[in-house]
Amino acid sequence: MRRDRWFLYASIFLLAGFIIFNFFSGLKLKTYFVKKNNSETERESLRAENEKLKSQLALLVDRGEYTDQAHDAIPAFVYSRYPFNLKSEFLISAGAKQGVRTGETVLFRGLLLGKIKEVQSDSSVVQTIFDSHFETAVRVGTGVDALLKGGDEPHLTLIPKNADLKEGDTVYSAAPGILYGVPIGEVFKYIPKEGDPFGEASIGLGYALSEIRAVEIIKQ
DSSP states (O other): OHHHHHHHHHHHHHHHHHHHHHHHHHHHHHHHHHHHHHHHHHHHHHHHHHHHHHHHHHHHHHHTTOOOOSSOEEEEEBOOOTTTOOSSEEEESOOGGGTOOTTOEEEETTEEEEEEEEEOSSOEEEEETTSTTOEEEEEETTTEEEEEEOSSSOEEEEEETTOOOOTTOEEEEOSTTSOTTOEEEEEEEEEEOTTOSEEEEEEEOSSOGGGOOEEEEEOO
């Protein structure tokens, strides 16, 4: 009888020990998996936040191109030109509703990109300096007059032969209808013409066409 009781008590003790052991083991395992899941969730959350911040940074970089604070400006994004990649005209995301008007000056990174050619309700067409029909009077360096001719490679013409022109001189707008003094680029190479009272010059713009994603329209 005593032996039966002892066996019963021993069995109860072992069973209780087994239950307690399983409880704490399960608790540890649960804590481990919860921590692991939380850690993975945290990593995913951080990864998503990182992607979000990168996209916001890209957007801020585009918006950071609106640098001219001296004039009222309307920001706009340039619609994709793919697969045609037209350079002479850009379609932008601002129009009559945003206050855009025909003839207004369009800048990219504070440099002259062109002017508004057509205005729709929520979009506009920009005639750029890469259009072969684009021409405007400019000044160079200390005040040398010249004509900017647009095209795949915009350049200067009608430069007086006696002009004091140097590589690196700033080219800026000087024509009616375009905001005066807006930089366009700089002289890359001056090319005098034999037997011609005028010379030409290639200019450096300081940016690639593919970089143009956002512009500003200057209110005049």
